[in-house]
Amino acid sequence: MNVLDKIKKKNFSAVYLLYGTERFLINEAKQILIQNALTEEEMDFNFSSYDLEEMPVELTLEDAETFPFVGERKLVFLHNPTFLTAEKTKGKIEHNIAKLEAYLEEPAPYSILVISAPYEKLDERKKITKLLKKKAEVLEAKKLTEAELGSWIQGRAELNGVRITKDAADMLSGLAGTDLMMLTNEIDKISLYVGKGNEINQEMVEKLTARSLEQNIFSLVDKVVHRKIDEALRIFYDLLKQNEEPIKILSILAGQFRLIYQTKELARRGYGQQQIASTLKVHPFRVKLAAGQAKLFSEHELKKIMDMLAESDLQMKSSGLDKKMVVEMFFFQLNSQKT
The missing domain is CATH 1.20.272.10 (Zinc Finger, Delta Prime; domain 3)
Incomplete structure (x- = not known):
């Protein structure tokens, strides 16, 4: 069972690490977490989002360690952890990494901490990177291979209650490109056209797909x-x-x-x-x-x-x-x- 399937079944981890350059996959994981971890009423009280290029990590952890006001859990997103990459970034904030290391060893049982790192690679030499990969549930959002893209298209179609042939999936990515947001829009559009329970074929893709x-x-x-x-x-x-x-x-x-x-x-x-x-x-x-x-x-x-x-x-x-x-x-x- 992959990370997203576990989340959908409400089998949550205390800490998640989302990293990679495929922003669509990272955003999708965030949305699935929000939809499954909190109710609509809890969002106002139990959801927090911080940019680590603007705020020290130790202050964000104080939020994660605070009991939820209502409901049983909190969801805390930390974006742009510049201390995890060797890439040049605009962040100039000093972070107390020791505080994060201590938190990872004993995370708050009532909080879900999500660290979102939009970087191609993490700095594997750093102790904090190694510790995160050991303690957190990791989702790498990298560009999909040809085989992965075809499977992803078929899975996306199934979410809409339709099927798509392999040839049609290949044609779709050939016509619309590999941008997952654009592909999602095209799949959603064609799915509405064919109706639930039906199949998308090459002729429909050729007729309805917006060209890249x-x-x-x-x-x-x-x-x-x-x-x-x-x-x-x-x-x-x-x-x-x-x-x-x-x-x-x-x-x-x-x-x-x-x-x-x-x-x-x-x-x-x-x-x-x-x-x-x-x-x-x-x-x-x-x-x-x-x-x-x-x-x-x-x-x-x-x-x-x-x-x-x-x-x-x-x-x-x-x-x-x-x-x-x-x-x-x-x-x-x-x-x-x-x-």
């Missing part, structure tokens, strides 16, 4: 390589209306053509699509689409296109030309080359 910026760029590339320059420009102008910067669009275009080239080269060496995805550390759905586009270009053409993109990037940064016009010029150059 990267996927819109892919659609833009697809229009360009098929010499549908009017449609490509329409997508480009739509992206500009969404306040996307031309330099960002150009950068992702360069990344997409680089992926097409790498996919073509690795396929020539005999790599399968799963091997290519693993080697390049990209989603298999992106490799599948890139493999289709790679067939439209020779290796020489792709190298020339990447040179054109590099030149466009240089013009955008140093020539003073209008950035929108630089991207438009690239489209027309690419179209002329293909013709």
Whole structure:
């Protein structure tokens, strides 16, 4: 049983350590704790939240050691424990770490202390880090792997009372990206469409999913390589209306053509699509689409296109030309080359 399942069953620990850069998972854990540890009436009296970049840890522990005013337990969140990381932080507060160490050895039985550390790594050399990992229930909120992301999507769909096929889950993350908040919004939306007890398939995902910026760029590339320059420009102008910067669009275009080239080269060496995805550390759905586009270009053409993109990037940064016009010029150059 994982940490969140224990919380849902009200099997609480005295201390929790939530750390990692995937903020959605940390926030989800916090919400599950709040929903299960306290009633709505207890929230006003028994819930506290402190920023350790602004307050010494010893003062927050005084709250945790104070008996709850009503109800049977208190819930105390401590955010940004800068003393747990070697990363540079803006916190300049002096903390009495010995006080925290003493608390961990004998935590208040009526309080749940939650330490939220939004850092990629903790400083494992420190005594307090080692003690926390030993005494606390630990949840690492790291970026999900491809397999974990697929399972997470299926689990999220089940929470909404629906099922999603593996192919549909792969397509969803390919179209919407890997941002868990965006994926949650898309799953919730599609779940409402299909209704409880039903199944989400690829056709529904294709029809209803809002595309990520990267996927819109892919659609833009697809229009360009098929010499549908009017449609490509329409997508480009739509992206500009969404306040996307031309330099960002150009950068992702360069990344997409680089992926097409790498996919073509690795396929020539005999790599399968799963091997290519693993080697390049990209989603298999992106490799599948890139493999289709790679067939439209020779290796020489792709190298020339990447040179054109590099030149466009240089013009955008140093020539003073209008950035929108630089991207438009690239489209027309690419179209002329293909013709």
